[in-house]
Amino acid sequence: MIDIANERMNILFSMAKKEFSNNPNRSHRYVSLARKISKKYNTKIPENWRRSYCKNCYKFLNPSKNSSVRLFDGEVNIKCHECNEVMKIPYKKEKKEKRRAKIEYYAIKKRNNE
Numbered sequence: 001m002i003d004i005a006n007e008r009m010n011i012l013f014s015m016a017k018k019e020f021s022n023n024p025n026r027s028h029r030y031v032s033l034a035r036k037i038s039k040k041y042n043t044k045i046p047e048n049w050r051r052s053y054c055k056n057c058y059k060f061l062n063p064s065k066n067s068s069v070r071l072f073d074g075e076v077n078i079k080c081h082e083c084n085e086v087m088k089i090p091y092k093k094e095k096k097e098k099r100r101a102k103i104e105y106y107a108i109k110k111r112n113n114e
Contacts, residue, residue, distance in 0.1 A: 005041040009034040013049040016060045027060040051078065056085035 012034040016027035031053045038045050053060050054067075059082045061067040070077045074092040079085070 002041055002043050005037050005043050006046060009037055009043075009049070010046055012037075013046070013052065017052070017062075020060055020062050020065070024060070024066070028058075031060045032058055051087070051089065054080040054083060054085055055087060056080065057083040059083075 012030045016030035020027040034045065035058060057080060061080060063069050066081045068079045074090060076089045076091055078087045
């Protein structure tokens with residue numbers, strides 16, 4: 001049942017993305033249906049769709065149409081223009097991992113040259 005619920009949520013979010021330009025209200029409805037499925041079957045919304053709706057008003061977010069994305073002090077700020085809520089998502093961890101990978105790459109390269 002959980003696999004079917006996840007599949008259905010993916011379908012609803014992809015339909016919301018397609019439908020947003022023509023009928024934004026319908027795409028907002030698809031998001032609310034996906035949330036209801038998530039609550040009913042006690043599953044999480046798929047990782048790739050978590051940032052695509054507002055956590056306050058539950059509207060589908062389409063950057064530059066009804067939301068704006070800014071990078072500020074090690075976090076991603078996503079502002080919903082429907083309710084003016086700002087979602088702050090840190091990305092210092094990703095920056096740190098990228099820096100470590102770069103250091104390891106150069107360390108390996110230096111060992112190979114010796």
